[in-house]
Amino acid sequence: MLALYCSVACQVDTNNQAQAERRRVQRVETKQGRECAVCGRALEAGAHGLRKYCSHGCWYRANNTPVPRSQACGWCGSHLSHRRATAKYCGQECYLKAQYKRKVGTALRSRPCTQCGARMPLSTAHRMFCSSRCSRRAYFEADPERARAAKRRGNHQRRAMLAAARRHLVTTRDLVRLWGRYANACAYCGESPASLHQEHVLPISRGGADGIGNLVPACADCNLAKGDRTVMEWRLGKKAPRYRKPSAARTGL
Numbered sequence: 099m100l101a102l103y104c105s106v107a108c109q110v111d112t113n114n115q116a117q118a119e120r121r122r123v124q125r126v127e128t129k130q131g132r133e134c135a136v137c138g139r140a141l142e143a144g145a146h147g148l149r150k151y152c153s154h155g156c157w158y159r160a161n162n163t164p165v166p167r168s169q170a171c172g173w174c175g176s177h178l179s180h181r182r183a184t185a186k187y188c189g190q191e192c193y194l195k196a197q198y199k200r201k202v203g204t205a206l207r208s209r210p211c212t213q214c215g216a217r218m219p220l221s222t223a224h225r226m227f228c229s230s231r232c233s234r235r236a237y238f239e240a241d242p243e244r245a246r247a248a249k250r251r252g253n254h255q256r257r258a259m260l261a262a263a264r265r266h267l268v269t270t271r272d273l274v275r276l277w278g279r280y281a282n283a284c285a286y287c288g289e290s291p292a293s294l295h296q297e298h299v300l301p302i303s304r305g306g307a308d309g310i311g312n313l314v315p316a317c318a319d320c321n322l323a324k325g326d327r328t329v330m331e332w333r334l335g336k337k338a339p340r341y342r343k344p345s346a347a348r349t350g351l
Contacts, residue, residue: 136160172196212236243293247273250296258308266309277315285314286324293318301326304339 132141136156151157173192187193213232227233238245258265283290297316300306303326324332
């Protein structure tokens with residue numbers, strides 16, 4: 099039994115060696131008569147693989163085809179003899195202009211204004227509105243009540259600055275709380291109009307502070323009728339200080 103197994107194993111090994119030798123001979127015969135794909139020189143049969151080129155130089159020339167040199171700048175048209183062979187522009191300025199035209203100018207050159215539809219020039223093509231007037235109009239149309247409240251708040255701050263009065267931060271949350279305390283009604287007449295004014299109990303021109311402690315909601319009629327008078331002066335029907343005639347004691351007569 100041992101002799102049988104030894105003879106079979108030796109026979110299999112001999113067959114494998116014979117097949118490997120036949121394949122090697124076939125590869126060598128296949129490589130005979132091959133030429134370089136670039137220069138046409140005869141190739142020697144190597145031990146591994148099928149070579150296409152005789153040297154590294156032929157391989158480089160075959161796989162790295164030189165890019166044809168540009169004769170003129172792609173933006174201004176000037177000659178490129180002083181630049182490298184792969185250059186397309188004569189300098190960075192022309193390159194940046196070409197990139198801006200490709201990325202921004204072509205896509206947004208004829209972009210219309212979102213509000214009025216007017217065509218905007220290339221210098222303002224990244225904007226949504228052609229002018230500040232259209233921007234303010236769009237902001238007002240989006241939320242008219244919010245725009246009116248912001249304008250009134252800005253007027254209050256401007257008056258406080260002119261009168262050198264004390265100013266305190268008033269947030270939207272503070273105003274919502276104050277409006278809810280008065281049930282969204284006028285603090286003087288009790289009416290509930292569509293919009294309420296931020297009325298200063300003690301006018302800013304009379305030394306009142308611009309803060310939540312000096313604010314109450316009021317309708318347009320009450321706010322305009324009160325003007326720059328105190329509540330007592332308004333209830334008693336007294337004139338505003340700017341309309342009062344100076345007394346004799348003040349003038350010294």
